[in-house]
Amino acid sequence: xxxxxxxxxxxxxxxxxxxxxxxxxxxxxxxxxxxxxxxxxxxxxxxxxxxxxxxxxxxxxxxxxxxxxxxxxxxxxxxxxxxxxxxxxxxxxxxxxxxxxxxxxxxxxxxxxxxxxxxxxxxxxxxxxxxxxxxxxxxxxxxxxxxxxxxxxxxxxxx
Numbered sequence: 057x058x059x060x061x062x063x064x065x066x067x068x069x070x071x072x073x074x075x076x077x078x079x080x081x082x083x084x085x086x087x088x089x090x091x092x093x094x095x096x097x098x099x100x101x102x103x104x105x106x107x108x109x110x111x112x113x114x115x116x117x118x119x120x121x122x123x124x125x126x127x128x129x130x131x132x133x134x135x136x137x138x139x140x141x142x143x144x145x146x147x148x149x150x151x152x153x154x155x156x157x158x159x160x161x162x163x164x165x166x167x168x169x170x171x172x173x174x175x176x177x178x179x180x181x182x183x184x185x186x187x188x189x190x191x192x193x194x195x196x197x198x199x200x201x202x203x204x205x206x207x208x209x210x211x212x213x214x215x
Contacts, residue, residue: 061204065094067211074150074186075099078174079193081156087195091154094193094209099152102143102173119143119153121173140173144180147188190214 077099079091088101103118121139143153155177157170181188192212199205 061206063090063093063207063209065209065211068213072097073152073189074147075152075189075191076147076174076178076181077152077154077191077193078157079154080195081158087156088154090195090207090209091193094211095191097152099154100146101154102139102156119146140177140180143177144184147177147181147186148184 077091077095079087081087088103092098101118102121104121119139119142143155146153155174157174178188178190190213194208194210194212196208196210197205198207
């Protein structure tokens with residue numbers, strides 16, 4: 057990647073098929089690009105409305121989630137369709153998703169509280185009998201704001 061000097065991938069590449077990638081969120085919009093490069097495919101990102109309404113969000117077909125923060129800061133209003141229903145339909149169609157369960161990014165040293173949306177989506181997928189793989193991804197940056205810094209992506213897939 058142009059922004060980072062070296063991106064090292066740790067762990068086995070997941071088998072192809074419908075996959076829900078659950079990824080830590082350290083560095084805003086860059087995280088999705090790093091995650092997609094590491095796994096070698098382009099799962100549909102599930103993202104906040106400030107991202108989905110950008111050029112990148114429209115180009116990648118992000119599934120929009122309007123958070124309380126988005127309503128308060130930007131005046132965004134949620135659409136008429138439930139993002140979980142849209143995500144479930146995409147999984148049922150065989151598409152993979154990239155989900156950031158923390159719901160926000162922070163360059164701090166620890167994981168932020170995890171939101172419940174991904175668990176609710178997995179419960180609905182299992183109830184419908186969908187065959188969905190889950191891969192947990194950890195993103196680590198040597199320096200979040202330094203050009204050509206190193207990055208690591210750790211992939212963990214349950215057996």
